Amino acid sequence: VGSSQADKAASHERIVRNAAARIRRNGIDGLSIGELMAGSGLTHGGFYRHFGSRDELIVEAVRRALAEGSARTAAVASSGDAEALGTIIDAYLSRLHRDKPETGCAVAALPADVARGDARGRAAYGDQVVAYLDLLSSLLSEGDDRGTAFLILAALVGGVSMARAVDDPELSDAILQETAAALKRTLAAGAQPSA
Amino acid sequence: VGSSQADKAASHERIVRNAAARIRRNGIDGLSIGELMAGSGLTHGGFYRHFGSRDELIVEAVRRALAEGSARTAAVASSGDAEALGTIIDAYLSRLHRDKPETGCAVAALPADVARGDARGRAAYGDQVVAYLDLLSSLLSEGDDRGTAFLILAALVGGVSMARAVDDPELSDAILQETAAALKRTLAAGAQPSA
């Protein structure tokens, strides 16, 4: 168990990454230092070499979760694909995303937890929302109203959130599919008038 | 002092109502029996006269929160007002609703907690989603697609959720207003073709 500077950075990284996944699945309150460290191949005692307190970790983990969760979306957007917007919608409102919150978008997974938490977490959340809005705006047609990006983001976030909470699998699928379909229909209609 | 039977029922009611409010504000994990009982004018020890366990209470409180949170919306819908849909959207995406999750819609406040919890809670959540969808569908124009209700609900839920989590007050307001505006514009456009 080497003890170099690089090892520490690697441990830190592992812990944060692990925490970012866990809070998306189990919520912030559901994160236990002991389990987190065990899952990171370390023991409970070493935690305070990396973070001053649990709350410090949470701030960092929330930031990481937000960054990680939007990486794929950003990648699609920057691909220059003409259908980028549709791809994003389908991916966001997919069963895959619904069933794997730990690797998914933290804007959808954490709003309630962030709202109750540290101001730094809320600030990071806000930044991420702005980033999403910018990203979506850049993909919209000229004719689309500025507010459309807000609508898309809200529908995406609300859609997966509900799809995750619902018990009936058919209803859950319907939420994903119908929301995505309605969203894409709306975008097509919005672009129409400019034609 | 009233019959003890009636007293017990009143206490039970008070506890559940209180719990339904608290879980919407603090999350399910944030509910402590001690605080709940103190806030209900009782003491910690008396809890188990009313509920077999904390989990039993949670199930009941989730159901209550879902019912309470949709009551106002249902009232507006059944008022027969021609502008009912717009009223609902504005109320849902209002600062008031954003700032008072404890009396607001549990579909927006609890998806993550419910998703991780008891199947009974998830079933109740699903029922509530269906109720909302039915309600919204009944308010839509004939020409509107079935999926539109899904879009509206998703946007409403996502909208308040994000507005609550964001730190910057201006951004939070913008989320509410822009989402509402875009939503209404979409509905108007959707109704247009049928005219």
Place this chain on the structure above:
Amino acid sequence: VGSSQADKAASHERIVRNAAARIRRNGIDGLSIGELMAGSGLTHGGFYRHFGSRDELIVEAVRRALAEGSARTAAVASSGDAEALGTIIDAYLSRLHRDKPETGCAVAALPADVARGDARGRAAYGDQVVAYLDLLSSLLSEGDDRGTAFLILAALVGGVSMARAVDDPELSDAILQETAAALKRTLAAGAQPSA
């Protein structure tokens, strides 16, 4: 997991008994609260319902170890057997006693630990030494000198202690047997002159 008064007493008893065994095997420093509690069917957190601190437990455990460890010896002595003294010597300097310090005499297992520890532990140790001396004196012939009891006790304690520390099994056995034999020979010789 009942929580009555009786249950607590039972838990307390289990913990102390367990601790008394563990310190005789692993030494006082070798006792960890976590392991002790786990071995007692409880968790670390519950410990402080029973003891104000680790040190408080140690005092109690030392007393228990001393009492337990001398119980068998006292039983033999009170049996009234004419050969009681020989029986005690053989039992004390037996392989069984050597190999099971956790159930054996704490006067032999703990002198170093007690010497470094709390005064209350040392007092209990002293009491036990006196008890042993009284017991042995009562078994000696009239003609025997008062100091003989000291010699016997010292030889017993030193004998097992060394037998436990030695690596070579033959040497270890020899220590037990030769010491016992020499002790009994001495007693016989000491009784002789009075004949």
Place this chain on the structure above:
Amino acid sequence: VGSSQADKAASHERIVRNAAARIRRNGIDGLSIGELMAGSGLTHGGFYRHFGSRDELIVEAVRRALAEGSARTAAVASSGDAEALGTIIDAYLSRLHRDKPETGCAVAALPADVARGDARGRAAYGDQVVAYLDLLSSLLSEGDDRGTAFLILAALVGGVSMARAVDDPELSDAILQETAAALKRTLAAGAQPSA
């Protein structure tokens, strides 16, 4: 400042000597590398230039403690004094020896710690026991039985051990004196018949 080679050897020597004293006073578990090194005029970090691990040091320190602790006894024995045996007994069961375990006999100070530890330590302990037995045998009269050496050694070891653990000073003194007296009386009696 001398050659670095010599310096290193001197440091090594100082550390081991220091450790040998400390383990006799505080037990093996009570030895901390930091304190040991500070007490040796060095710093914590330099330890590993001298020893591969704490356990390696312990083995060496146990050997040293055993050797040091028996040096004085061996010196008395080899002095050729006719009263050597009595001198040894009195010195071993003296207040001085009782109160200074750090310079005293490790056979009395360490049996429990050695018993729980490394096999190399137990082997060294066994060798030392044999050395003591040989030494004592060489001082006994021809008529004495072979087992007498075992008895003497056991009584010496048990005597100081108990004298150290007991709280009451008078009892402690009594243990030393009475054991010594009884031991010498026994030897005299044993020698008698051959006269």
Place this chain on the structure above:
DNA sequence: ACCTCCGGGACTCCCCGTTAGT
């Protein structure tokens, strides 16, 4: 229904052995 308390688990702190880097 209140009061008290037990047992559980978590967080925090601290010390120790060990190792890199100077």
Place this chain on the structure above:
DNA sequence: ACTAACGGGGAGTCCCGGAGGT
């Protein structure tokens, strides 16, 4: 050989859920 720091693990404290006993 020193300085600094990492990871391990244990002690102590707190609060929570739950179960008696008044």
